[in-house]
Amino acid sequence: MRLPRPSRHPASIRTRLILLVLAVWVPAVAGLALQARSTYVQQERLARDSVRQVADNLNSAIEAELDKRRVLAQALAVTRAVRERDFAKFDEQARQAAAGTRATVILVDRTQQYVYTGLPERRRVQRLPGAPFVTGGPQVFFVPQGPISGRPAIALYVPEASRDPPEFNIGVPFPPDDVQAIVDRQATPAGGVSSVIDREQRVMARSRDPARWLGVTASYTPLRELANRGGSGFLETLTLDGVASLTYVARRNAYGWHAVVALPMATLRRTAERLTLQAVAVSGVLLLIGLVLAMLSARWISQPVLQLKSAAADLGREQVPPVLRSGVGELDDVSAALHAAGVRIQQTERVLEARVAEAVQAAEVAQAKLFEARKHEAIGRLTGGVAHDFNNLLQTISMGLQVVQRTVHEGSHSRALGAALSACGKAADLVRQMLAFGRPHALLPRPVSLEDLLLHSRELTAKAAGERIRLVAQVAPGTPPVLADPTQLELALLNLVFNARDAMPQGGTVAIEATGVAASDTMQPALVRIDVVDEGLGMDAPTLARVFEPYFTTKAPGVGTGLGLPQVQAFAKLSDGDVRIESVVGRGTRVSLFLPAAIDGAAVREPAAAPRPRPDRLLHVLMAEDDVLVGSVVPAALEREGHRVTLCRSADEARALLESGARFDVLFTDVVMPGSLTGLDLVAWCREHLPDLPALVATGYSVDQPDVRVRVVRKPYGVDDLLAALHAAVSGAPTSLPA
Structure with missing residues (x-):
C-alpha cells in the first residue's frame, strides 16, 4: 500500500484554521438561513396566535358585557310589575336595578314605549315603524338614531316571561361607547386594528377611527360570508382603510356578534426582512470571530x-x-x-x-x-x-x-x-x-326569667339527666332576665345537660348557675352568665379545640351526633352572646353561656290571656285540607259551634268549587296540598279573582313563607284559637295567634 506523499507546500496552521473556520462558517451561514426561515415561520405563527388571542379575548369581553344587560333585562322581565302592567312600579324597579351603571331600561310593546329610565320622568313615546320587537330569545339591535336621544345606541331586548306570545319587551339600551371602551382596553397588536361587528356585519366599535366607521357594514365579501356562516378563521383582506391585512374573525358569540382583528401584511414582511438582516449580521460576526479565533x-x-x-x-x-x-x-x-x-x-x-x-x-x-x-x-x-x-x-x-x-x-x-x-x-x-x-330560622327573643324557665322545664330537664344524676340549679339574687328565644334557650340547656350526663357514666352532680355580669367585664351591655358544671371525665386540649365542630363527638357510634354544642354556639351567636368552655381531664367541665340581659332588667310578665273574639254570626267555611284525620275533626268542631263547613281534599278542588259560583264567608286552607296548587297558591288566586273572600292559612310546617298579609294559624291549634282567627279574618281585624 502506498502512502500519500506529503505536499511540497503544506498549509500553515493559520491557513488550516482559516480553512476550518470557513468550513464551519459556510454550514453555519446555511444553518442561520434555515434558522431565520424557521424563526420567521415561528414569528408568523406567534403573530397569528396573538391576533387570535386578542380576538377571542375581545369576543369574550363583549359577550360578558352583553350578558350584563341580558341578566338585567331578564330579571326585570319576570317581575310582578310586568305581569300586572304596573308601569309606575316597573319604572321604579328598573331605576333601582340600573342604579350605579350607565345602562338604561325601556318597556315597549309593538307600537309604544312606556318606560325609559334615561328620562327624569316616565312618559309614553310612539315607536318608529319597524322598531325591534322580539318574541324568542334575547337579541341585540343597533339603532343609528335613538328616538329620544337622537344618538346611536345599542339595545338588548328580551320578551316578557309571563305571556306567550309576549305583548311587551324589556330593553336595555346603552351607548356604543361602552363597547368601544372594551375595544380600547384590549391590547391590539402593533399596527393592527380591532373591530366588533354585529349580526348584520356592521361595525359597532373599532380601535382606529371608531366614530368614522360606527354602523358601517364590512366591505369585504369573504369576511361577510364567513360571519354569516358563524365561522371563524384567518383571511387575507382589505380593511375599511384599504390596508392589506391578515385578518382573524372570531367565532360568533351568543348574540351573533364577532370580534375581528387585522394585522397588516407589511408588518409580517418587515419581520422577514429584519430576520434576514439579523442572519446576515450574525453570519458576518461569526466569520469575524472565527478569523480572530483562528489566530489564537x-x-x-x-x-x-x-x-x-x-x-x-x-x-x-x-x-x-x-x-x-x-x-x-x-x-x-x-x-x-x-x-x-x-x-x-x-x-x-x-x-x-x-x-x-x-x-x-x-x-x-x-x-x-x-x-x-x-x-x-x-x-x-x-x-x-x-x-x-x-x-x-x-x-x-x-x-x-x-x-x-x-x-x-x-x-x-x-x-x-x-x-x-x-x-x-x-x-x-x-x-x-x-x-x-x-x-335555621329567625329567633324570637323576649325577656325570659331564668327562675321561671328552670322551674317550668324542671321535669323535662330531670328526665334528660337520668336517675344517677343529681341536678341542682341556683340563680343569684338580682340576676336580670335574659333577652332570648325561650324555646332555643331551653333546647340549649337540655343539650348542655345531655353532655354533662354523658360525661359522668357513674353518676354525679350537674349544677346550673346563673348570675349577672357587669358591662365593664365584657366590653358589652350587661350580660347574664349561665354555667352548666359537671364532675365528669373532662377533655384534653385537642378535644377542647374541636368541640364546636359539627358532627365531632367522642361518644360511641349511635350514642352522640356531635350536634349539641354547635347548636348552643349558633344560638349564642344569633342572640348577640357567646359561649366558652373550660375543662380539665379528670376534674370536669364548665360551659359558660353569655346572653344579653333584658333592658333595665325589666320584670318578665306572661301576657294576660286576652278574651278570644268569637264570630258574631254563623259562617259558611270553605275548608281545604288533605289530611284525612284533621279533616274529620276540625269540621265537626266548627259545626258543633253552629257553623257550616264544606270540606275539599285539595286546593284544586276548592278552586273548581269557587269557579262554579259557590259562595262562602271565609276560606280556611292548609299550606301543603296535593295537586297543582298549594294553599298559598289558592289564597293568591282568591286575592286576584275573589278579593272580597277573606282567607285563613293553617300550617304544621312548610318551607314556603306566607305573604305578610295572609293570616296564619299554626298547628296544633285549639277550637278557641280557630274561632278567633276566623273572626279576625272575616272582620279584617289583626290576629295574634300562638306561633
Missing part, C-alpha cells in the same frame, strides 16, 4: 466551549448553571441565557408545586363543605317532614280532645282530658324544638 490557540478557543457544554449539562440535570466570564460575548450571552433558564425552571417548579398543593387543599375543603351541607340538608328535610306529619296528628288529637272536653262535666274524666291536652302542648313544643334544631 486551540486551547483558548476550546476552553470556553467546554465550559458552555458543562453549563448546558447542568441545565439538563435541572441545576442552575453558573454565569461564565470567558471573554467571548456570544458564549457569555448563551451562558447568561442558560443561567436565566435554569432560574426560571426552578421558580416554575416551585410555583407549580405550590399551586398543586393549593388546588388539592381547596378541593379537600370544598368536598368537606359539600359533605357538611348535604348532612345539614338531610337533617332539615327529615325534621321538616316529621314536623309536618306529626303536627297534623297532634292537631287531630288535640282538636278531638277539645271537642270531647266541651261535653264532659267536671270530674276525673275532665282532669284526664286536661292532662292529655297538656301532653299535646308539650309535644308541640318538642316539634318546635326539633324544627329549630333541624333548620
